[in-house]
Amino acid sequence: METVVGVEGSDDGKFEDSEIEKFIYDTSPPKQAEDPVVYKLVRVEGDGSLVPATDDEIMEVADLLKDESIDMDIVNDNDKNMCITIEESSNATTLLESSGFLQCEKDETDAGNIDAMVQDSAVPLLDNSDARDIIRYSDAGECSNPPDPMGSELSPAAVSGSSKPDFSKLKGEICLDNLSIRELHETFRATFGRETTVKDKAWLKRRILMGLTNSCDVSATNFTIKDNKVPTTGNEGNSKKECSLAKFSGPVRAMDESNKSSAVENINYEEDSQVVSAKRLRSHVLVDSYKPDGTNQEEATAKRMRKPTRRYIEELSDVESRERTSRLTSSYRGSGQGSPQSYATKSVRSDSRTFVTRLDSFAGFQVPCVSRLRRSRPRKDVMSLMKFHHSSMGAAAKIVKKALHSYQSANEGGNNYARVNSIPKQLVEESEIYGHTAVTNNTEGDQNTTQRDSGSSEDVSNDNVVTVPTAKGGMRRKHHRAWTLSEVMKLVDGVSRYGAGRWSEIKRLAFASYSYRTSVDLKDKWRNLLKAANFASAPTDLMNSRKHAVTPIPAPILSRVRELAERNGQASPSNVSSSKFGLSGRTPTGSAPGYL
DNA sequence: GTTAGGG
DNA sequence: CCCTAAC
Incomplete structure (x- = not known):
């Protein structure tokens, strides 16, 4: 809770590029924690008592997985790097479900061996510092839990090379280093609600950190864990440690307190947290975690969130459009050099709607601006909003921008463009064969297309965007898709x-x-x-x-x-x-x- | 949010 | 296909 609150406090809404990156990375932890939450919940409770929502949770997870998998397949095909997660995630999740959850239950049955179990479950993961695995795991985290601390601790670089890991690691070490083994034991007990006989300081630290992180996340979002903790927290001093640990978890969660945009998301999160229902929490988390699938789900939802399409904005003012063009060109050229922000912007602008859409769904962010559905023209109100608040975009817009940006940077491999571009193409192809489709030229698309590869010009037809002169003198984009x-x-x-x-x-x-x-x-x-x-x-x-x-x-x-x-x-x-x-x-x- | 119609 | 008025 504390963490969240802190985030909430900031209203700024401004983010720096670096922040954006953080944001993106940070977002994953929450979802990761989710499963852990469940996991933990089950286990701990088992120690003391019962396992409430487990069944439901599992069911839910299954459902979620199901949904995700469907949408994600496509994505995966397009770009493995970008979507790493998606297809694999489903698998991972499934795996987790079967292995993790079941395991938990098992643990429950004989509480006596919990320690051993914990060790078993925890150690392997840790040892497996294979970046790839971890990532996968974490992605799966949407529904399952990838221990955040683990990932960060073992292979910070693994997690897309973000800088976050170091931070958390550092903090954690500091906190626990000062504790004696006895204290560690106490902390352990407070954390897990059971005693441990392990004498290994390092191991204890690791476990505690892990546990705390998870629990913290949970506590921040869910009451359940809290409850679990309550019984055990009776000891004095323990609470104190917990607090410190909780603090530690904050950073892990990666929410930058100064980051306003993320704050919004967090707020929502918190709200949900108020609701005890794990189910709700879950769904919410998914949303927050930018479920790629979001687009597909309800168009209506996407619509609401989206920010006015570029083209509309452009249409609004000639100046804007001109600017955009120039920017596009320059940005494209300096893709690697420009500031991240400009880069993101440019990329977004450069491509056609489809691209953006794709992007959002792939990355899993919720990108309000464009729905997967083709045209999403801004409502009047939106337009007006943009007009009047041009300089100060709405929070939503900002978030989107950010997300987009982060997405971009995350995938920054140097060849983002090529990859990105390929996405739309595939997508289009997925649905139909446009052999006889009339090919219109897509000015912007061509630019990008050309860059990436040859022979892709045909594909452009998919996202046909044609500029048509309007009476007003402006140009309006019209995309056409021949009816098959x-x-x-x-x-x-x-x-x-x-x-x-x-x-x-x-x-x-x-x-x-x-x-x-x-x-x-x-x-x-x-x-x-x-x-x-x-x-x-x-x-x-x-x-x-x-x-x-x-x-x-x-x-x-x-x-x-x-x-x-x-x-x-x-x-x-x-x-x-x-x-x-x-x-x-x-x-x-x-x-x-x-x-x- | 949908539909019907005009552009 | 876009945009709006009506509902």
Whole structure:
């Protein structure tokens, strides 16, 4: 709690680059701790008594894993480095679930051997200082727990080379070094609620630190642990030590007290913590930890969080756009040299929406700015917000920026661009084959694409972004995604099933896998189909005549569309002239023609 | 948040 | 496909 509070206190909202990095790294610990929390909870309690929410927790974990795994697969394919975690995480989690949790239960059964168990479980992990493993573990942490202290202690560098580890390590050593073995034992007891016979100072220290860290995290977020502790904490002096230890945990958690942006997140965290329900906590943690999957889950959520898309901002002011362009160019060139912030910004700007989206989902941050769904145009209010508070962005925006940035820096391998760029491509490809898709040029995309690789130009079509001159004189970006036959068929099918007009339903049920097709898109497409269908039917076979039709829709489908339209009492908008006069005549069944 | 329509 | 008005 203390830690959190401290964070909360800061309202600044400003972050430095370094801070950002910290932020990113820091975020992982909480989730990591989570599992540990459970773990610990079970074990400790077992020592003294029972294991309450364990089942639920497990279930939840399983669910979470499930969800994650689904979303993550894609990510993983794209970039192993970036998403290290995701696919593997699921595995790891599973592993943990089976091994860790089960183990815990086992421990519970015979409390006598707890010590041994602890040793067993703890030591191996520690010894395995393989960076890769640790990372994996921690990532899995979303649902499982990767002992933060362990990771930091053993292989600081392993954790993406952040500087955090050193800090924690240092602190921990200082705290415990002054304690005698007896004191260590006491501390141990206070921490774990049981005695230990181990005489090895180093081991004790390690264990305590570990335990405390976990417990601290827990205590900060969850009451359960606290409760566990309470019984054992009766001893005097122990509490004191705990406090110091708790302090220690603070840093580990990595929340920079001066870091305002993270503060926001923390606040939420805390709030949830108020709720005893572990379940809730869990879910929350996931959110905070930037569950990659977030995007996919509820578009609505993403929408709310997102910050106005660049393009909108650009559109708002010509100056801005100009600036952006220049910046983009320069930034791109100096990707390695520029300050991190500029780098991040640039990268974000440079790429198309898809990219950003991808980014967010991959990294697992919640990037408000762009939802995975294609266009997310800012609401009016948002725009206005941006306009008026240009200099002082909202907290959310800041956070996003930060997250993005951190993400970038985390993956800074020198070739971020290439990697990043590849992501969108894959993504696009995942859903469909765009063999016949019209290729538009994507100015920005091309730039990036070119850089990364050759022969990727085709892919760009996925994220078609075209600049279109507007009446105002500004340029507006328009992305186009040709409707594939399969999509059209799905649409038709959906309409037949759920009825025209229930676009959201159709979108949800029939187009669940097409994130880029919104209900509005469906509606528009249907409108066009209707037009086409009526058009084709009335004259001769216009369809055949126009070989260059943008979307060659097979006659059968069109006829089906017509049929459906009729069934639904829809009339073709284009045929107004004919239907104008024959309101009653047009519809055999007598249903309203639909247009007046 | 959805839909319908106009641009 | 974008943007809005209505609901």
